[in-house]
Amino acid sequence: MKIFANIEGTDNCAVLQNDLNTVVKWCQSNKMKLNVDKCSIISFTKKKNRITHSYTAQDTPLNRNTTVRDLGVLIDEQLTFRQHYEYIMKRSRRLLGFIFRSTKDFKNPRSMLSLFLSLVRSISEYCSPIWSPYYNVHIENIEKIQKKCLRYICYKYKFGRTLNNYSDRLSKFGIMSLQTRRARYDLLYLHKILHSSIDAPDLLSSLSINIRYRMRVPKVFTLSVYKNNTSFYSPLVRMCRSYNELVCGSKDTIVDVFNNKFSIYKKAVTDHFKPDVLSPHK
Structure with missing residues (x-):
């Protein structure tokens, strides 16, 4: 309580x-x-x-x-979530080392990747709409976990000569970067708030929908001017800003958070992020 x-x-x-x-x-x-x-x-x-x-x-x-744990998330008094970042990185590295030691005799790289996705990636993105980082240093440190796994798999199974960078490895195995997955979760979470799939009336009442249609750059949600990064990157504000950027920047993909059913909306959001994944691994 x-x-x-x-x-x-x-x-x-x-x-x-x-x-x-x-x-x-x-x-x-x-x-x-x-x-x-x-x-x-x-x-x-x-x-x-x-x-x-x-x-x-x-x-x-x-x-x-100065810090409390709430449903597995470490929350500090200034809402920086830095201790939570350190916690998930430490736990993820420990589990990743366990996977490396336990899969020395594996012949299929996909088996090792499946262990990573189920055991490690699930930790590194649990409740991400709450604590999603906005400083590059934290974004990159968390991304290193998946980079290390893909680099090890490519070295172990001799893919290194053809897959020299991170984007090529993501394309090879048909997965998204952790940063992209967090952005995708934000947009999906926004749909659940709007359609009351999540019982959060306070969050729903905090949304401000723009009713001024005659704008040079239309924005669906109205956002205030925020004095600090904590407010500017707060979860609900970040979700609304991401949706505004998605609607303004996407001409081909139709992403309607109000009228689309969740399954249709989810597919449209996923299709928007697909350039991050070019060709799934066979």
Whole structure:
């Protein structure tokens, strides 16, 4: 369970503490034991003069953390997700090493690639619409995981002479780069929010649809001016901006997030990213 509030003063702190007391009282009334040691506080802010109120549960002060794990995603107080990047890269490299050691006798390169796609790539893109990186250093560091796997496969099965660069290897095995797959997931997630496939009414109400049709460069979603990168690259804003760029830049591919069924929309989005994959491996 998460209890949250917008804290702008001590009055807001008192309201949040009262909400916490209500939860504690409910647990006691229903004879549910609350493990206070596993409860923690985190404040999401970039302000230097932050409000650090001491909250309690069952008369015990709660620990204040700078990073929390929520459904497998590490979230820090400034929403940079840097610790999550380090976590998935460390875990992916460890699993990739396990695959290399366990597949020395494999004769089919596709078998090794299947292990990578199921065990490693799934980790490196889990919940990517939430934490998708926007700095090149993080994008490249995460991409190195797949680059290393394809480079090893090409060396092991003697494809190296004909597949000298990353794009050729992607084309050879018929897969997308991790960055492209994250962009594709963003657009698919936007469709699910708009059509309430995901129960997120707050996200749906945050979307601002442009009703000014007579524009030189039409944009489906209206975006504000953002003061920092955290807001500019926030998940919902990033998804809307990607869709605007897709609609404005694609003349041949029809991608309609409002009227197309998900299966049709998904195919159109995938076709848009197909130049990244030229010819699947046979």
